[in-house]
Each structure stands twice: as structure tokens, then as C-alpha cells.
Amino acid sequence: xxxxxxxxxxxxxxxxxxxxxxxxxxxxxxxxxxxxxxxxxxxxxxxxxxxxxxxxxxxxxxxxxxxxxxxxxxxxxxxxxxx
Numbered sequence: 052x053x054x055x056x057x058x059x060x061x062x063x064x065x066x067x068x069x070x071x072x073x074x075x076x077x078x079x080x081x082x083x084x085x086x087x088x089x090x091x092x093x094x095x096x097x098x099x100x101x102x103x104x105x106x107x108x109x110x111x112x113x114x115x116x117x118x119x120x121x122x123x124x125x126x127x128x129x130x131x132x133x134x
Contacts, residue, residue: 052088052106054133055113057125059101068094071101077120078103085116104131 062071071094078089088106103125107113110128117124
């Protein structure tokens, strides 16, 4: 299954670590519907960015999972290969 790194370039005001964890939990709850597996996520609060690593059939499935889970979709999605 392909790997994708998605990048959210702006964390909305008022969103902190607890809300980010809840968003990730929402992704985990719905990921099976999209044949997506969320592996991990990273946050850079200073830069206001979130990075999510997922296995997915394609970038659209990763996008649709976020959209359905909580509505906060990535600004960019890159197919990546572990080096």
C-alpha cells in the first residue's frame, strides 16, 4: 500500500494538543471506510503545521478520510517512500 505524508499548513486558532489528538482519534475511527491506515502524526505548533503519515490506496482516499472524520483537510499530500 502506498505511503502518503499530508501537510496541514495552518492550525486554526484555539486548537491545541488535546484537540489535535481528538482529530487523530476521529481519523482512526473512520479510516477503515476509506482503506486508510493512519500511522502517526507530528505537530509544529510554532510554525502552525501538522504532518500525517498514512497508508492509503491513493491521495484522494487520505483526503476523504480527513474530510469525513473532522473536516480539516490537508493543504498538500505527497506520496513518499521510506528511505
